[in-house]
Amino acid sequence: MLRFQDISKAYQKGKVKAVDGLDLAVKPGEIFGFLGPNGAGKTTSIKMVVGLLRQDEGKITVNGHDTHSEPLRAKESIGFVPDNPDLYDKLTGMEYINFIADVYKVSSFERRQRLERLVNMFEISGAMGDLIGSFSHGMKQKLALTAALIHEPPLLILDEPMVGLDPRSAHLFKELMNEHCRQGRTVFFSTHILDVAERLCHRVGIIKKGKLIACGTLDELRHQVGQKGSLESVFLEVTEQ
Amino acid sequence: MTALISLFRISLQSYFGLSAMRIKYLKKKQQLWEPFLVVFGVIAGGASFGSMFYLSALQMARGAALLGQADVVLTMYILVAQMLALMFGLFAMTSIFYFSNDLDILVPLPLRAWHILATKFSLVNITEYAPVAIVLVPTLLAYHRIVGLSPVGWVGAFVTMVFVPIIPLALAGILAVTVMRGVNRRHRDILMVVASLVLLVVIFYLQYHFIADSTGQVEAEDIINNRIDFVNVVGAAFPPAVWATRAIAAEVTGERLTNLAYLFFTAALAIGAFLLVGQKVFYGGLVGGAEKVRRGIVYTTRVIERQAVQSSTAKALLLREFRLFVRMPIWLMNGFITVILFPLMAFFPAFFGATGDINSLTALARQHPEGLAIATLIAAGAIAMMTSLNTLTSTSISREGKHLWIIKSLPVDAKTQVRAKLSFALAAALLSSLPLIAVYAVLIKPGGFHLVMAFALGITAGLTPQVLGLWFDLWRPFLTWSNPQHAVKNNLNAVSPLIIMAPLGYLSYLGYMALSAGGTTVPLLVLLAAHAALALAAVIALLAKADRLYDRLEVKG
Incomplete structure (x- = not known):
């Protein structure tokens, strides 16, 4: 579903390597956790997938479409929620969702069905007519996720989705990821919250200084580092090496 | 007092980007x-x-x-x-x-x-x-x-x-x-x-x-x-x-x-x-x-059914441009309202009883065909100038600011997005030209031909600077503004259409003068054709480059 092939990205004329030879494949129906310390290259990798940054080297494919040569086909397969969902303050929630649904060519019938389910699930039905500028951070996250799911994308990409969410909203997000996965679709998300990754992900990848240093199921990672502890201890062991 | 001085110093550095400039140009010696x-x-x-x-x-x-x-x-x-x-x-x-x-x-x-x-x-x-x-x-x-x-x-x-x-x-x-x-x-x-x-x-x-x-x-x-x-x-x-x-x-x-x-x-x-x-x-x-x-509207099944209605991508993009612009009072006032009001207010006397000067101007313009043609050129120039002043295209990408990630991650090609931005600008130009045309009609009382010429020439002459303004903003957008006013007023891209308009206007004047020996109608028609061709060429060139320009825009940070 998502394939990074030897991806590299550098800033400041090549002086700072943000991502260095990343090679990774995420399978359909999988929840994949992308972990790493601050500044490891998680957000840069995600931004390259969704077209916000260009890779210097390598190839990224989404649902079989090269993000460079077929960017629109690749984007059609993605639903994306960034780490800080800066949405248009001067649009209402409904106007924003309608805009996104129009751009993804979601029919009136489908958008009504999906919207009703999502706004009720996220408990934002009372705020959809308000300007987004009046939303709390959590509500913006929920609206961004609603927009990302309105076209039922095969690949859902979330950058630090749990940051700033209250426990109930965080629970809803996890439920939704599971549900998305149960429908045969894929979730790729970055996080610092290792407990969430441990409980939710089928596989995790750990990135450090732009390089993928570990990847697999929790058992495979434990085996790699010769530890029997939690993901946290595995993570610390791997990233401190 | 120390706090005030400190606050002023830091605000000065932040507002004018002095620290960023010092690092970029003096320390790193970039661009x-x-x-x-x-x-x-x-x-x-x-x-x-x-x-x-x-x-x-x-x-x-x-x-x-x-x-x-x-x-x-x-x-x-x-x-x-x-x-x-x-x-x-x-x-x-x-x-x-x-x-x-x-x-x-x-x-x-x-x-x-x-x-x-x-x-x-x-x-x-x-x-x-x-x-x-x-x-x-x-x-x-x-x-x-x-x-x-x-x-x-x-x-x-x-x-x-x-x-x-x-x-x-x-x-x-x-x-x-x-x-x-x-x-x-x-x-x-x-x-x-x-x-x-x-x-x-x-x-x-x-x-x-x-x-x-x-x-x-x-x-x-x-x-x-x-x-x-x-x-x-x-x-x-x-x-x-x-x-x-x-x-x-x-x-x-x-x-x-x-x-x-x-x-x-x-x-x-x-x-x-x-x-x-x-x-x-x-x-x-x-x-x-x-x-x-909170407006307190609960999105029940009925409300959703009424409001969740599909429309085309082009319409959705155009509506987004319109809503975001008119709902930001600072942009609306800076970029548009003043453009509409200036001509109206500047010609107050025309609506409240013409003065002697204006009467003689009107008489002069109406008695001589050259005078009428010149008046038409002036009206067209004013429309083109006002269109160039409105900042709609020249700050269009800059105004996206921290929301740039949205249009960049959409499955919509750059050409369609550029078309939406240009269509919005063109609609606004048509609207803002109306007061000027009204002033021209009231002051000079020209015939239908000159009225249409003033309108068409003004719109087409104003289009090229607008297109090139968008091009410039795509090339070097100012995205890191700290308040909406900053995005328009502290943005040098905003004046790029004016800079383009000045030599274009001068060349148009020279072109008219060179052709005017053989009458007044043909030179006006030639100018209109030339500006229309130029605007069309600019649009085609921009659309051809749009994908590449959009691709260059990276959302860092």
Whole structure:
């Protein structure tokens, strides 16, 4: 579903390597956790997938479409929620969702069905007519996720989705990821919250200084580092090496 | 006081991006050509407007000098500069006081309201010196050419210029904090637009009433006998303009210094009044603005069924452009409303009884085919100029700011997005040309052919600069603005259409003159065809490059 092939990205004329030879494949129906310390290259990798940054080297494919040569086909397969969902303050929630649904060519019938389910699930039905500028951070996250799911994308990409969410909203997000996965679709998300990754992900990848240093199921990672502890201890062991 | 100085220093660095520039150009030595481009842009833009002010001031000074009253040209243009400061100051003040990103950092600090207000006032005041200089430096040069200014006179003139925007800005500040305190969050945006419109109408009414009306009542005999002091007549609307004139042009040094002192104390008083009012109401207005407003509509199945309706991608993009622009009062006022209002207000007399000058102008234009063609060219030029002024395309990408990630991650090709932006700009240009066409129709009363020509030529001539403005903004967008006003007013891309418009206008004039020997109809048609072809070529070229330009835009951070 998502394939990074030897991806590299550098800033400041090549002086700072943000991502260095990343090679990774995420399978359909999988929840994949992308972990790493601050500044490891998680957000840069995600931004390259969704077209916000260009890779210097390598190839990224989404649902079989090269993000460079077929960017629109690749984007059609993605639903994306960034780490800080800066949405248009001067649009209402409904106007924003309608805009996104129009751009993804979601029919009136489908958008009504999906919207009703999502706004009720996220408990934002009372705020959809308000300007987004009046939303709390959590509500913006929920609206961004609603927009990302309105076209039922095969690949859902979330950058630090749990940051700033209250426990109930965080629970809803996890439920939704599971549900998305149960429908045969894929979730790729970055996080610092290792407990969430441990409980939710089928596989995790750990990135450090732009390089993928570990990847697999929790058992495979434990085996790699010769530890029997939690993901946290595995993570610390791997990233401190 | 240490806190105030520290706040001013950090705000200065942040607002004008001094630290970022120092690191980029001096430390890392990256893109060193940028400052040169900026300087060129400022010179080219300033020169376009400056030459306009110089020529008109020179004409006026020549006429007034015959009556021994050349000083009146200073009063007139000081008033113009002060009106501009008042008008743009209101938008700038409201934006920087209530919509800046740094307020969340500043308000929790142990600072008094007046500390923040004084700092932000200073920043706006610094930016206002640019338009003031564009109006007054050419005026002073024209005045110097007719009357002569000594070196001491020039020093006095520049000291006086320092005070010119302060008083109107303080008034704008008082108005901004009072309006924002008095309106609640729900109606804030619309009230801001309404208050600004009222202010504009008042300004132009005063201009008309005090300048046009007062001079109209002056008896010829009084003028001949030099019993009328034009400086006082013209400056009656706003006495600081008279003091500024006397501070520059009075013959006796003592009188110059006295008027400078008037200016100084009035400016100090105005700032004091602004800070006093601000200290009382600023935080109240700010807190009121931060309160969340809920409309209370629950999206039940019925409401969703009614509102969740599919439309085309093109329509969705166009609607997004429109909504985001008109719902940001600062952009609407800066970029559009003034463009519509300027021509209307500038030609107030045409709607409230034409004066002798305008009557003779009309007669001249209607009696001679060349006159009518020239009037058509002037009307078209004015439409093109106003279209170039509206900043719609030239800040279109910059205005996306931190929301750029949305349009970049959409599965919509760059061409479609560019088409939506151009369609919106074209629709706005058509709308904003209507008042000018109305003025042209009322003043000159041309036939259908010339009316259509003025409209079509103006729109097509204005299109090329708009397209190239969007191109420039795609190439180098200013995305890291700290408040919406910043995105438009502190964005040099905004003037790129004007810079393009100036040589285009001049070439059009030369083209017309070269062709006019064989009549007036053919040259106008040739010009229209040439501008249409140029605009079409610009659109095709931009669309061809759109994908590449969009691809270059990276969302870092």
